[in-house]
Amino acid sequence: MASNPDRKMLLVAFLQASNCSNYTGSWRHPDTVPGFLDLEFYQGIAATLERGRFHLAFIDDRLAMPDRFGDSFEEAVEHGVRVVKLDLVPIITAMGLATKHLGLGATYSTTYYPPFHVARLFASLDHFTKGRVAWNVVTSLNDSEAQNFGVAEHLEHDDRYDVADEFMQATSELWDSWEDGAVLLDKQTGRFADPAKVHRINHSGESFQVRGPLTVPRSPQGHPVLIQAGQSPRGREFAARWGELLFVIYPTPEGCKAYRDDLRSRAEAAGRDPDSVRVAPAVYVVVGETEEEAQRKLEHIESLANQTDSLTLLSEVFNYDFSQHRVDEPLSDEILASMTGLRGFLDRVIGLSGTSNPSVTDFIKASGRGTLSEFPVFVGTPAQVADQLGSWFQAEACDGFVLAATHMPGAYEDFVNLVVPELQRRGLFREEYANGSLRNNLGFARP
Numbered sequence: 001m002a003s004n005p006d007r008k009m010l011l012v013a014f015l016q017a018s019n020c021s022n023y024t025g026s027w028r029h030p031d032t033v034p035g036f037l038d039l040e041f042y043q044g045i046a047a048t049l050e051r052g053r054f055h056l057a058f059i060d061d062r063l064a065m066p067d068r069f070g071d072s073f074e075e076a077v078e079h080g081v082r083v084v085k086l087d088l089v090p091i092i093t094a095m096g097l098a099t100k101h102l103g104l105g106a107t108y109s110t111t112y113y114p115p116f117h118v119a120r121l122f123a124s125l126d127h128f129t130k131g132r133v134a135w136n137v138v139t140s141l142n143d144s145e146a147q148n149f150g151v152a153e154h155l156e157h158d159d160r161y162d163v164a165d166e167f168m169q170a171t172s173e174l175w176d177s178w179e180d181g182a183v184l185l186d187k188q189t190g191r192f193a194d195p196a197k198v199h200r201i202n203h204s205g206e207s208f209q210v211r212g213p214l215t216v217p218r219s220p221q222g223h224p225v226l227i228q229a230g231q232s233p234r235g236r237e238f239a240a241r242w243g244e245l246l247f248v249i250y251p252t253p254e255g256c257k258a259y260r261d262d263l264r265s266r267a268e269a270a271g272r273d274p275d276s277v278r279v280a281p282a283v284y285v286v287v288g289e290t291e292e293e294a295q296r297k298l299e300h301i302e303s304l305a306n307q308t309d310s311l312t313l314l315s316e317v318f319n320y321d322f323s324q325h326r327v328d329e330p331l332s333d334e335i336l337a338s339m340t341g342l343r344g345f346l347d348r349v350i351g352l353s354g355t356s357n358p359s360v361t362d363f364i365k366a367s368g369r370g371t372l373s374e375f376p377v378f379v380g381t382p383a384q385v386a387d388q389l390g391s392w393f394q395a396e397a398c399d400g401f402v403l404a405a406t407h408m409p410g411a412y413e414d415f416v417n418l419v420v421p422e423l424q425r426r427g428l429f430r431e432e433y434a435n436g437s438l439r440n441n442l443g444f445a446r447p
């Protein structure tokens, strides 16, 4: 199939509300700046991304420190293993004030917040940013998060998605509870808004009772753009029903293409236009003016990794304490079945390690957690990096990329200064923002 020459890549920045990126060694990088407790840190990154015409800056979240390893936060705090996660709302508000076009995505959990709160928050942010907001819908991972919200154990994997379906139903109804045009502000007649255009939702389900209406008029985008990253069969079913921007992790373009094809057909089977879902894999980019410089940078970044960081992050993500085992001990079926964290990630570890009972070492190697090899790493000159991004994109393995940072904020500055102009020169990436909302910039319809 000939690919469409007018198709342009999506670019999303994968941010954390701290100076430790997905790559835990990142905060030790000499060029990582320490100002993560200042709003200007986030505003500076936003301005760089907007200069590079990025579609979206998205911030991940976790509602607890990674303290499952050894049932302690000591290793995590000592080594700065993603222990700081500031509240996302003031950050994206400040980033919105520093920019005009950049999309702003925040992660919110359907397991630990109520639908009314989340619907009101995103509707308010969508008004303030004139329609630039996205919500990364997650169901959370582990017991540490549960215990920060007064719950002993995190819900089982598939059950969380059942709750999430109902959550999405309720939030969608809340966003639609004010019709467009309901606000009149007619001082002559004294009519503030038309009550015939404002509705109760009377949602009553297994997990939530919400009467409505929302206390915020319908927002510029109608609904925020919905980001989702379901990988497991149940997660994919959820993503195909609700998700618009789908974030994934695949080591090869073939795997990513199979996911994209699957999600497009699932969305179509659910009555949606397959083009209303876009798939973007996470990648790291290490770029230099010359190949040698890029290689030198890569070696330095890799030298910042540390094995305990990997174990800390594995324990967090699989909701299981990996400190209980020797590194070469194969983990039993029973132990694997007790890991209630990311199912899709567990399937990936089993698949890549080539054994149905991987050891701790297999987990570290196959997951790449805490190392650069968690995501594909594109290394080289701007032309070489553009070749690698272009080959995934042109093979229709994906619709764009989620760029994770090797160091903060230098990884974004390098990408914007060196790689973006090369992608634009090749016609793979846009030169300018489209007018209007994030939905408009992504080519998604307004609900």
Ligand SMILES: Cc1cc2nc3c(=O)[nH]c(=O)nc-3n(C[C@H](O)[C@H](O)[C@H](O)COP(=O)(O)O)c2cc1C
Pocket: 059, 060, 061, 062, 107, 136, 137, 138, 139, 140, 141, 228, 229, 230, 231, 232, 233, 234, 235, 236, 247, 248, 249, 282, 341, 342, 343, 344, 345, 402
């Ligand atoms: C790029 C990317 C970003 C993610 N960000 C978060 C996050 O911020 N918080 C979170 O709890 N989960 C996050 N996840 C995990 C997903 O929400 C999801 O649980 C995971 O991909 C596994 O899919 P499954 O739930 O179907 O097993 C992320 C996943 C990906 C691929």
